[in-house]
Amino acid sequence: METHARIVGRLAPSPTGIQHVGNARTYLVAWLSARKQNGRVILRIEDIDSPRIKPGAAESVCEDLRWLGLDWDVGPIVQTTRLPFFEAALERLKADERVYPCTCTRGDIERAASAPHLEHEGPVYPGTCAHRRAADANALMDRPFAWRMRVGDETITYEDGFQGVVTIKLSELGGDFVVWKSAGTPAYQLAVVVDDAEQGVTEVIRGDDLIPSTPRQIVLYRALELTPPRFTHVPLVVGPDGRRLAKRHGDARLSSLRAVGVSRETLLGLLAWSCGWLERIEPIDLDELLGRFDLSTIPKTPFVLTPALLAAIGAPV
Ligand code: GLU
Ligand code: ZN
Numbered sequence: 001m002e003t004h005a006r007i008v009g010r011l012a013p014s015p016t017g018i019q020h021v022g023n024a025r026t027y028l029v030a031w032l033s034a035r036k037q038n039g040r041v042i043l044r045i046e047d048i049d050s051p052r053i054k055p056g057a058a059e060s061v062c063e064d065l066r067w068l069g070l071d072w073d074v075g076p077i078v079q080t081t082r083l084p085f086f087e088a089a090l091e092r093l094k095a096d097e098r099v100y101p102c103t104c105t106r107g108d109i110e111r112a113a114s115a116p117h118l119e120h121e122g123p124v125y126p127g128t129c130a131h132r133r134a135a136d137a138n139a140l141m142d143r144p145f146a147w148r149m150r151v152g153d154e155t156i157t158y159e160d161g162f163q164g165v166v167t168i169k170l171s172e173l174g175g176d177f178v179v180w181k182s183a184g185t186p187a188y189q190l191a192v193v194v195d196d197a198e199q200g201v202t203e204v205i206r207g208d209d210l211i212p213s214t215p216r217q218i219v220l221y222r223a224l225e226l227t228p229p230r231f232t233h234v235p236l237v238v239g240p241d242g243r244r245l246a247k248r249h250g251d252a253r254l255s256s257l258r259a260v261g262v263s264r265e266t267l268l269g270l271l272a273w274s275c276g277w278l279e280r281i282e283p284i285d286l287d288e289l290l291g292r293f294d295l296s297t298i299p300k301t302p303f304v305l306t307p308a309l310l311a312a313i314g315a316p317v
Contacts (some may be wrong), residue, residue: 007039009203014046015057019064021252022237022245030205031070032293043075048191064254086186089194094134101137101145102129125175147180156215161232168215197226208233238302274303
């Protein structure tokens, strides 16, 4: 018999307070993919991005996932309890001169930037501090600084499980990127790589808003001599105006749907229909969805959640 390494997937919510239909769709795809391959599922609470974290949000994430029926084998692992792992990775990057201390403010970077850059990714870092060596941090005394990863002119190509081959030039993506914030905490890019690697994640399935993060993460995997997972980016759920799901689009929070008595199977039916696994919206359970799961039927365009669809599953609109 052919043997395969066991698949390990993960759900990695940021506990920012609202888990909505869009989050649920991505978690569902990630969970079904892992379970269909007899894989394990890790739940990791990504609470590193502290200003956006709402108290009690981690508990509500778990409640939402339980309501959806998406279980996990490991976790919840709380990212802020894992600082020593992130610090060790930073030390390694420093020792290898892959990072340098950057004292630029956001304003400095905006003023100095002129190169074209990808939309929504902010200006390309102009390299103001790239002449520094890691040890120069000692001479910065009380000046706040971030640690920035040197990327140079690399072009990263990877095979996305949904998008196919993706090629991105790092210098157009923002150039040297922050791995450790001046506030003294790891940046998302570093934390996610260290966690996914240390937790043995083999498959990362997430929203396609994170595609621009993937080349940066691949650079970190290489620098830290870690094996990257397979990356799969699925389209997001948007409102009728094409923008990311938000309050003005109606109340698509999972807690609200639950509160008005929408059943798990009804919501799963909507999500399954949106992924091409059901011909019409009708209640369905996870067992049946395991048989129907197929990445290739998911539309390449975002799923537009209209008020009519919310009404169709019994949500007040
Ligand atoms: N915590 C991130 C989010 O909820 C997901 C990060 C990831 O999947 O890599 O947007
Ligand atoms: Zn700088």
